[in-house]
Amino acid sequence: MRASADFSENLERVGFWQLQDHIAGLTGLALIVADAGGRPVTVKSNVPPFCVLVNGTYDGKIACEAFRVELVRAAAASGKVEKRACHAGLVNVAVPLEVHGETAAVLIGGGVAPAPLGAEAVARLAEELGCEAGELSRAAGEVPVWPEERLAEAAALFQTLTRFAGRFLQFTRMFTHVLRVGNEIASQHSERAVLRRAVEGASEVLDAPLCLLRLYDEKTGCLAARAAWGIDEDLMDKIMHLPVEGTIAGQVFRSGRPLIVEDVQACGDRMLFPRYAAAMRTALVVPVRSRGATLGTLAVYGPAPRKWDEASIGYLAAIGTKVALAIENARMYALLREHYLTAVKALAVAMEVKDVYTQGHSVRVAQLSRACARELGLSGEALDQIYLAGLLHDIGKIGVPESILLKPGRLSAVEWEEVRGHPVVGARIVEPARFPAAVVAVVRHHHEDYGGGGYPDGLAGEEIPLLARIIRVADAYDAMTSTRPYRRGLTAEEAIEELRRGAGRQFDPRVVEAFLRIPAAELEETGRGGGGGGYPDYPSHRDFVRSLFSRKRRFSAVINGGRDALLRTVA
Numbered sequence: 150m151r152a153s154a155d156f157s158e159n160l161e162r163v164g165f166w167q168l169q170d171h172i173a174g175l176t177g178l179a180l181i182v183a184d185a186g187g188r189p190v191t192v193k194s195n196v197p198p199f200c201v202l203v204n205g206t207y208d209g210k211i212a213c214e215a216f217r218v219e220l221v222r223a224a225a226a227s228g229k230v231e232k233r234a235c236h237a238g239l240v241n242v243a244v245p246l247e248v249h250g251e252t253a254a255v256l257i258g259g260g261v262a263p264a265p266l267g268a269e270a271v272a273r274l275a276e277e278l279g280c281e282a283g284e285l286s287r288a289a290g291e292v293p294v295w296p297e298e299r300l301a302e303a304a305a306l307f308q309t310l311t312r313f314a315g316r317f318l319q320f321t322r323m324f325t326h327v328l329r330v331g332n333e334i335a336s337q338h339s340e341r342a343v344l345r346r347a348v349e350g351a352s353e354v355l356d357a358p359l360c361l362l363r364l365y366d367e368k369t370g371c372l373a374a375r376a377a378w379g380i381d382e383d384l385m386d387k388i389m390h391l392p393v394e395g396t397i398a399g400q401v402f403r404s405g406r407p408l409i410v411e412d413v414q415a416c417g418d419r420m421l422f423p424r425y426a427a428a429m430r431t432a433l434v435v436p437v438r439s440r441g442a443t444l445g446t447l448a449v450y451g452p453a454p455r456k457w458d459e460a461s462i463g464y465l466a467a468i469g470t471k472v473a474l475a476i477e478n479a480r481m482y483a484l485l486r487e488h489y490l491t492a493v494k495a496l497a498v499a500m501e502v503k504d505v506y507t508q509g510h511s512v513r514v515a516q517l518s519r520a521c522a523r524e525l526g527l528s529g530e531a532l533d534q535i536y537l538a539g540l541l542h543d544i545g546k547i548g549v550p551e552s553i554l555l556k557p558g559r560l561s562a563v564e565w566e567e568v569r570g571h572p573v574v575g576a577r578i579v580e581p582a583r584f585p586a587a588v589v590a591v592v593r594h595h596h597e598d599y600g601g602g603g604y605p606d607g608l609a610g611e612e613i614p615l616l617a618r619i620i621r622v623a624d625a626y627d628a629m630t631s632t633r634p635y636r637r638g639l640t641a642e643e644a645i646e647e648l649r650r651g652a653g654r655q656f657d658p659r660v661v662e663a664f665l666r667i668p669a670a671e672l673e674e675t676g677r678g679g680g681g682g683g684y685p686d687y688p689s690h691r692d693f694v695r696s697l698f699s700r701k702r703r704f705s706a707v708i709n710g711g712r713d714a715l716l717r718t719v720a
């Protein structure tokens with residue numbers, strides 16, 4: 150029924166109604182289009198007065214509808230022109246309109262009689278339906294009389310029309326799908342998502358039950374299966390590495406040209422499995438190619454006797470090109486993201502290197518905050534933002550003199566004011582670097598208290614951005630559990646008790662609840678500086694900081710020089 154739904158949607162777009170009206174006017178036949186179930190999808194054109202009168206009665210309407218449904222179903226089932234007389238004696242022809250071998254709609258032409266309607270039959274009909282006999286008789290006299298050959302000619306014209314409409318609809322449907330799938334592929338940010346959408350989309354566009362995407366792996370010299378549609382996960386390992394030589398995919402990869410395989414089995418491709426032998430009889434394979442380089446292959450499979458036409462090759466090749474471009478973009482995006490995070494980590498370290506006792510604090514806060522946000526049901530971009538915000542939240546401390554930051558005892562009022570200025574200084578630092586607005590807001594508001602009275606703006610409750618309320622809790626937890634020269638760190642249990650006590654005052658109670666849902670093992674792992682931050686290619690934060698500390702004197706001079714320059718720009 151998908152073809153039917155598409156047809157109805159596209160009717161208006163292709164102006165089919167007007168076409169139906171014109172043809173009805175030219176031929177003199179009454180015309181209507183119904184879906185494969187017999188429901189009308191256009192308004193009837195050129196209805197003779199006789200039919201208007203019959204349809205105006207309850208019984209006449211029911212009989213007409215039943216006739217239409219029966220006629221349409223017969224045409225849809227046979228796939229051929231069907232001709233029948235209705236209960237009132239008028240003849241109708243029904244011509245199926247097929248898209249991809251499925252009946253999308255049926256065009257019905259009628260409202261004529263093979264011979265003048267008999268007076269007796271019309272009088273009987275008027276009595277049955279409760280019509281005014283004289284009026285029905287006059288209308289019956291106006292029903293056009295068509296010899297059989299004329300109706301056959303009209304049916305032939307309708308067949309040409311439905312064939313044309315079917316092809317047009319098929320083209321429109323495929324073209325629309327290719328455009329949509331192509332745009333969806335292009336909008337994915339991760340390579341994994343690109344590949345997944347590509348196989349799903351290719352399978353959808355070409356109505357193919359199985360689809361497989363392979364990318365060339367330089368390490369193994371093989372074509373590695375990277376995404377599949379319709380193939381069980383457990384088989385993916387077995388088909389993971391395909392040699393380039395002697396295989397269909399390898400041939401396409403080498404030549405950079407599409408290939409149609411009429412009988413996959415005859416090729417002896419290792420891709421075959423008994424489970425899929427019937428579904429994988431024929432294949433269409435295109436290169437995944439962009440800017441002259443072939444990255445891999447995209448293949449769709451179908452059961453025999455599926456034929457892949459020129460249009461199918463074009464559609465799959467278009468998807469293959471989109472995939473290659475999207476993969477390149479995703480790889481570029483991942484690289485930029487890596488560089489970006491390295492720069493952010495370096496900024497965080499630049500701040501921490503001043504204070505040996507807060508080593509790793511930023512990364513731990515980033516990890517704890519992300520875990521807490523996850524427990525609150527946040528996802529995607531918000532998780533990335535809170536991780537960044539965690540790394541950067543105390544960046545403003547770069548402006549606080551080391552003598553204050555490292556002071557073991559109580560701070561004087563003036564010194565305390567210096568420390569309290571770090572969120573504002575931090576926001577000024579990150580703002581020009583075009584960090585997302587949400588991240589800048591966290592840096593500014595991570596010391597606001599839920600119950601009010603925090604700094605710098607004294608916001609309260611929901612006025613404080615949610616991400617800042619999360620950082621507030623994670624920051625406090627890490628500070629409490631860290632050991633300083635002047636005090637021992639609290640245990641996890643003691644810190645959690647403190648968080649509970651502060652819920653509603655410093656902390657958002659909903660955030661505290663979420664924080665308490667973080668699994669204990671994850672809390673402990675983060676406390677030991679683990680967790681890796683989700684970027685496995687990087688040296689761990691501890692190693693990074695340690696390597697900087699080993700060169701601290703040199704680095705400190707750089708940092709202090711940079712700090713002064715930085716503060717001059719944001720002052």
Ligand SMILES: [Fe+2]
Pocket residue numbers: 542543571595596
């Ligand atoms: Fe802070």
